Amino acid sequence: MTEPLGSAGAARPIVVANWKMNGLRRAGRDLAEGIARLKQAGGELACDVIVCPPVTLLFELHDTLAAAGIALGGQNSHAAEKGAHTGDISAPMLADSGCSHVILGHSERRANHGETSEAVGEKAAAALAAGLGVIICVGESEAERDAGDALDVVGDQVRKSLPEQGGSGDIVIAYEPVWAIGTGRVPNAEQIGEMHRHIRDLFKQLKSGDVDGLRVLYGGSVNAENAADILSIEGVDGALVGGASLSAEKFWGICAHYGH
Numbered sequence: 001m002t003e004p005l006g007s008a009g010a011a012r013p014i015v016v017a018n019w020k021m022n023g024l025r026r027a028g029r030d031l032a033e034g035i036a037r038l039k040q041a042g043g044e045l046a047c048d049v050i051v052c053p054p055v056t057l058l059f060e061l062h063d064t065l066a067a068a069g070i071a072l073g074g075q076n077s078h079a080a081e082k083g084a085h086t087g088d089i090s091a092p093m094l095a096d097s098g099c100s101h102v103i104l105g106h107s108e109r110r111a112n113h114g115e116t117s118e119a120v121g122e123k124a125a126a127a128l129a130a131g132l133g134v135i136i137c138v139g140e141s142e143a144e145r146d147a148g149d150a151l152d153v154v155g156d157q158v159r160k161s162l163p164e165q166g167g168s169g170d171i172v173i174a175y176e177p178v179w180a181i182g183t184g185r186v187p188n189a190e191q192i193g194e195m196h197r198h199i200r201d202l203f204k205q206l207k208s209g210d211v212d213g214l215r216v217l218y219g220g221s222v223n224a225e226n227a228a229d230i231l232s233i234e235g236v237d238g239a240l241v242g243g244a245s246l247s248a249e250k251f252w253g254i255c256a257h258y259g260h
């Protein structure tokens, strides 16, 4: 089982940077150094921070981030341990590169690579077996929300994407409405709170009551301006951040919500 990153207990919030397919070596190094500097200057945070750069930068950035107490994560991994899967990366390879976590089932992978929830579940099982914590993404499309199906759609994704193995200490769920990713649009507090409660209830049911350590993150157009409002919603245990994580200052403006 993956150890909690911080010292304040398993339910510490997490802020995750998802750089997606952005960053050549120089720019990635500058960004990581900027985040590390802000973290070191900012004092204790009541949250853990994970940076998920492109796989080409994992080795490059590991030491800089680790020295600042920032964990490293992958953005995807294969369900197989090794083998004839040209272009893919296995979970043991991420672990071997210093990752503690991997994002799985991001809506861009579901849309661009046809990843089903069942496939996400298989990947999650493999990642847990490799000792990684998994950040499983779920979220409804705009049409599904407009049709009143958001709770059912996300519930179905959670049910099918959760591996049998693992529990609240090593599985994180990120609620990311597809229509809020990169659009500047955010669900209202009631919608976010309702979905996070729904996910937590379902997890509790599926994992025989093991829910106390579960972190349910919100993702979708989180920025330094709206972070305080979003992260204060009951049941929101941190954020998965895309666009705003490509600026050290903007990303830090979000993490700083958990500062003292």
Ligand code: PEP
Residues within 6 Å of the ligand: 018, 176, 180, 181, 182, 183, 219, 220, 221, 222, 240, 241, 242, 243, 244
């Ligand atoms: C994401 O893609 O995981 C994400 C949350 O992106 P953004 O913050 O840019 O909406």
